Each structure stands twice: as structure tokens, then as C-alpha cells.
Amino acid sequence: MTYKKTKEKQSVVETTYTDDKTKKYYAWRASNYDALADWEIAPHDEAVRITDAKPGQHILIAACGTGRGMEALAGAVGPEGKIDAIDISEEMIDQARNKAEKLGIKDRIHFTQANVRHLPYPDETFDIVYNGYMFDLIELAGFMPILKEMMRVLKPGGRIVLLNMSKLDERKTFYETFYKWTGIPCRPVLMAPYLEKLGFKDVKRIYRELHPKNFYELVISKLWGQEIVTARKSEKS
Numbered sequence: 001m002t003y004k005k006t007k008e009k010q011s012v013v014e015t016t017y018t019d020d021k022t023k024k025y026y027a028w029r030a031s032n033y034d035a036l037a038d039w040e041i042a043p044h045d046e047a048v049r050i051t052d053a054k055p056g057q058h059i060l061i062a063a064c065g066t067g068r069g070m071e072a073l074a075g076a077v078g079p080e081g082k083i084d085a086i087d088i089s090e091e092m093i094d095q096a097r098n099k100a101e102k103l104g105i106k107d108r109i110h111f112t113q114a115n116v117r118h119l120p121y122p123d124e125t126f127d128i129v130y131n132g133y134m135f136d137l138i139e140l141a142g143f144m145p146i147l148k149e150m151m152r153v154l155k156p157g158g159r160i161v162l163l164n165m166s167k168l169d170e171r172k173t174f175y176e177t178f179y180k181w182t183g184i185p186c187r188p189v190l191m192a193p194y195l196e197k198l199g200f201k202d203v204k205r206i207y208r209e210l211h212p213k214n215f216y217e218l219v220i221s222k223l224w225g226q227e228i229v230t231a232r233k234s235e236k237s
């Protein structure tokens, strides 16, 4: 871990969302999601590069949303590769599916409405599990079981890449103190310790502050940043 450890007992605040609330929220957000949260595009570009995806590989995009990162990942695996993309929200998947069709990559991507808590795939199916801005709306008790599911479907030596709303270190931020009154689903998370605890290898964390392009982003940049956490499943099963 590269962030500063503090003596605080709980360094990540609890979410105000449940799966049901998430489904309702994203049914409403689906059609306007891509018009907002533009600042998440650059971190996705970086996270996709970090996957180091290769032609012919099989990738799971868990919580694909409207499909950010999907085009670059499809390009990296090429026509011999394949992508499975899941999301709990049918409406978000519809957006991603339409995008894949317009981009001419729909043959490479198979979409399924599913909950990451129960991944509908056999053990050791994927070379890479890619997951963006989802753990930041999952309850703390869900982190380990979901990561275990992701580990289960990864091949030995496979890579996990998690991109999330985050913060520089474990200290409680101003945003966290009023998060529960905002109605915003996400709060900053720190995922590296969970991956280490589960036995993932080569756990690395990159923290990125937002470089604002307008006033709205300037405000956001004062409230939170993003982390990309990557690791490998052990070669030994």
C-alpha cells in the first residue's frame, strides 16, 4: 500500500446504497450517465492500459455500466479474444449494448444482467477482471465476498483491475463527513488492503487527483480523487 496509514479504526465510511436502491438509481441514470462524470474517462483509459490485455484473452467487465473502457479492451483482445460484460442494471447494459453495436464490436462482447455477488461463470474462466466505480457503492461487508468471487473466476496468474472513487490516505475527508446527506451513491474506498488480505499477489495502487476542465470539476476535485488498484491471482491454485 502506498497511502499513509492512520490509527483511525474505520477509514472508509459505510455506503448508503443497497442493491435495490442501486438498481433503481441506475435505471434512472442510464440515459444521462455518459453526459455526466466525464472526469472518469481518463482514469478508465489508464486502468485499461494497466490491464495489459493481449490478443486472444478473455475479459470480464464486472459492473460494465454504459461500457466505459469496453472499446479499448475489445481492441486489445482483438477478434480472437472475447469479453463478458455484466451489470445489475438492465438499463445500463442497454446503453452499453447500443454503444457496442455502433462501435462495431458487439460480436466480441457478451452482455448478461447479473449481480457480481454471484458471477455466472465457472472457476478460472478469465485472464482479466476489470471493474470500474462499483466498490465505492458496495457495503463494506460485501467487499471480501465479491473479491473472492472475482478471484474464483480468474485463471491462475490472472489480473484484477479495480478503479474507484478514492482519497489520498486513510484520513476522513470533508466529503465523507457529509456523504450520507448528498444522495450521491459513491464514497471513497481503499481497496488494496482487501486484495492483500485475500492473498492476491503484486498489489499496486495508483492515486490520481482530478485535473479540472470546468467549474463543476473544480468542485469535484476538492472532494475526492480516484484510485486504480491492480493485482494478480497466484499461479498456484
Ligand SMILES: C[S@@+](CC[C@H](N)C(=O)[O-])C[C@H]1O[C@@H](n2cnc3c(N)ncnc32)[C@H](O)[C@@H]1O
Pocket: 019, 022, 023, 026, 040, 062, 063, 064, 065, 066, 067, 068, 086, 087, 088, 089, 092, 114, 115, 116, 117, 131, 132, 133, 134, 137
Ligand atoms: C458508477 S457506475 C459505473 C459504471 C461503469 N463501470 C463505469 O465505470 O462507467 C456503477 C455501476 O455498477 C453497477 N452495479 C452496482 N452494484 C452492482 C452489483 N452488485 N452487481 C453488478 N453491477 C452492479 C451499477 O448498476 C452501475 O452500472
